[in-house]
Amino acid sequence: MTSLAIILLIAGAGCAVARATRISLIPVWLVGGSLAAALGALPQDELVRDAFELAMAVLVFSAGLELDPARFRQYWRAVLWVGCAQFALVAGTGFVVARALGFDLVSAGYLGVALATSSTLVVVHHLKQRQQMFEPFGRLVLGVLLVQDLLMILIIALVAHWPGGAGSLARGLAGV
Incomplete structure (x- = not known):
């Protein structure tokens, strides 16, 4: 549960930063997650890996919905x-x-x-x-x-x- 709380805290902080700076949310989340991983703020457990895979799948799927070759x-x-x-x-x-x-x-x-x-x-x-x-x-x-x-x-x-x-x-x- 601690891992989930840390992920949600980082995501919330990313939303605040994106809104304050008017930067797109996706790059802010990517940088926030990268910094958290580099600083060792995220435990290396299965929940973190599964959350990452789910988030990437949702991002790629949502972008794919917009890219209709027709x-x-x-x-x-x-x-x-x-x-x-x-x-x-x-x-x-x-x-x-x-x-x-x-x-x-x-x-x-x-x-x-x-x-x-x-x-x-x-x-x-x-x-x-x-x-x-x-x-x-x-x-x-x-x-x-x-x-x-x-x-x-x-x-x-x-x-x-x-x-x-x-x-x-x-x-x-x-x-x-």
């Missing part, structure tokens, strides 16, 4: 072009900067890809707050986020099977 049908060319170009440009820039800082190829690749992703949950929440979900700009942004998410799924499948060679990579892609 809404982007008329913008599909722009969405694909902007999404792929943005992902490649940011990932490539991140890779080059990481290499210049002395990271090896694999680490630089991971850093580049990580920099290229956006938080779909945060953007969906932000567009909802500003009532721009169904504006042309909002649809384009959400479509680009869908493209990013699909690219990330492919990259995760590739990375998960990389050590096994080309055959393992092909199986990873086929599994997607």
Whole structure:
């Protein structure tokens, strides 16, 4: 029960901070939970892990409800072009900067890809707050986020099977 009380206390404090600073609630909760875990404020028990998994499932599910691919049908060319170009440009820039800082190829690749992703949950929440979900700009942004998410799924499948060679990579892609 102490774990649940600590989680609720942190969540309540996050609500107060978000309201006072006019920052979106989701990033405030993510930072609050990360700080609590880093400072050892949360016991490492099953309740905390289960609460985390449930919260992530609810967040991802609620964002998924807003991302209906049929809404982007008329913008599909722009969405694909902007999404792929943005992902490649940011990932490539991140890779080059990481290499210049002395990271090896694999680490630089991971850093580049990580920099290229956006938080779909945060953007969906932000567009909802500003009532721009169904504006042309909002649809384009959400479509680009869908493209990013699909690219990330492919990259995760590739990375998960990389050590096994080309055959393992092909199986990873086929599994997607």
